[in-house]
Amino acid sequence: MPHDDNTITITADKAGISGVGGAGITVADGQQLVIDSALSKGSIQLKLFLDNEPAGVDASLDEILHTDETPALDVTVNSAGTTEHPLQPGEYTLFVNVLEKTTGNITLSAK
DSSP: OOEETTEEEEEEEEEOSEEEEEEEEEEOTTOEEEEEEOOSEEEEEEEEEEOOSOTTOOOOHHHHHTSSOOOSEEEEEOSSEEEEEEOOSEEEEEEEEEEEEEEEEEEEEEO
């Protein structure tokens, strides 16, 4: 999951069922999260968790995933297309769960 310029790109080439996470993205005031999918097969669940830690303190991915915290965004992507999601400004941690064998890519960005 490359992470450049507040953009995250997920690339799957016949990826099997699995979960991975840890990439971060910042949503500024006036921005929303844009998910641009070019999946040709399969489905991926994306969960974004708002980082509620004080400035300078980072929660581990394990801490984020093993809490009762509800994700700020929980969406399943299974086709090509672009969707926009309003989120409150803040730092978010992404968790990706491949639900079935998947091919294609998904780009998340704050715009």
